[in-house]
Amino acid sequence: MFPAKPPAPPAPAPAPVNSNGELVSWEDEQLKILESKRDGPGEHGRPVHLTGEEKKISEKFFNQNGFNIYISDKIAVDRSVGDIRHPKCQSLTYLRKLPTASIIIPFFEEHWSTLLRTFIGVLKRSPKELIKEIILVDDGSTLRPELKDKLDNYLRANYPDGLVRVIHSPAREGLIRARITGAKAATGDVLVFLDS
Known part of the structure; x- marks a missing residue:
């Protein structure tokens, strides 16, 4: 016979929140x-x-x-x-009161329309007051020139407040380092990484 299972430990108390539970x-x-x-x-x-x-x-x-x-x-x-x-x-x-989020999107040689659709979709479907920023991290793309000046100009024209910005790595460093690059630049309370 196997001994009876010990009772489950009590559930931890919920963490305190600053929203009065609303x-x-x-x-x-x-x-x-x-x-x-x-x-x-x-x-x-x-x-x-x-x-x-x-x-x-x-x-x-x-x-x-x-x-x-x-x-x-x-x-x-x-x-x-x-x-x-x-x-x-x-x-x-x-x-009602949640921490702000920095959304970090690393990419490499991404196609123009899919890159725009990614961050525009996030902006469109996320509560505005929760998004601190979206940081695009170009992991050294070289084959798609539109991911350099055209992207920089697009972001300056459409997001002059810096809500969406891009960091261009000088060379390919890989997904993990691209995430770290974005994390170092982030200012939100929570980091959210979106990548394929």
């Missing part, structure tokens, strides 16, 4: 309404269908890049996405 929904209901009216390639996560010549062009780009940049360029960088969460998750509430 819970809120962080859902952007206005955004949901606006997005429900959108129509176009890839909107609401729907597939993009190609015809004849487009399929040939698409296959060529897919073979070069490992994903379909032809279709990526047809989809809006601020596209709507469907809500695939479980219904019970859609009604969850969270503390």
Whole structure:
């Protein structure tokens, strides 16, 4: 016979919070309404269908890049996405006062439209008061010139407050060091890393 299992230790006490325990929904209901009216390639996560010549062009780009940049360029960088969460998750509430986040996105030779869609999607779907900054870390890209001056100019023009900024590493250092580079520059309370 095996001995009886010892009783489970008591659950730890919840950590104190500075929000007086007030819970809120962080859902952007206005955004949901606006997005429900959108129509176009890839909107609401729907597939993009190609015809004849487009399929040939698409296959060529897919073979070069490992994903379909032809279709990526047809989809809006601020596209709507469907809500695939479980219904019970859609009604969850969270503390009103939460720490700010620095979102760090390392990339290497990323295609223009997918890079923009990544950080624009984060900005669009995250509570504004929680995002301290988005830091893009270019891990030494050399094959895509648009990831240098064009990206710098785009960010200066569209995010002059520095909400989204880029750090260009002079040479490829790898994912972990790119994350560390972003972490060293971050000023938010919490670090969130988004990478493929």
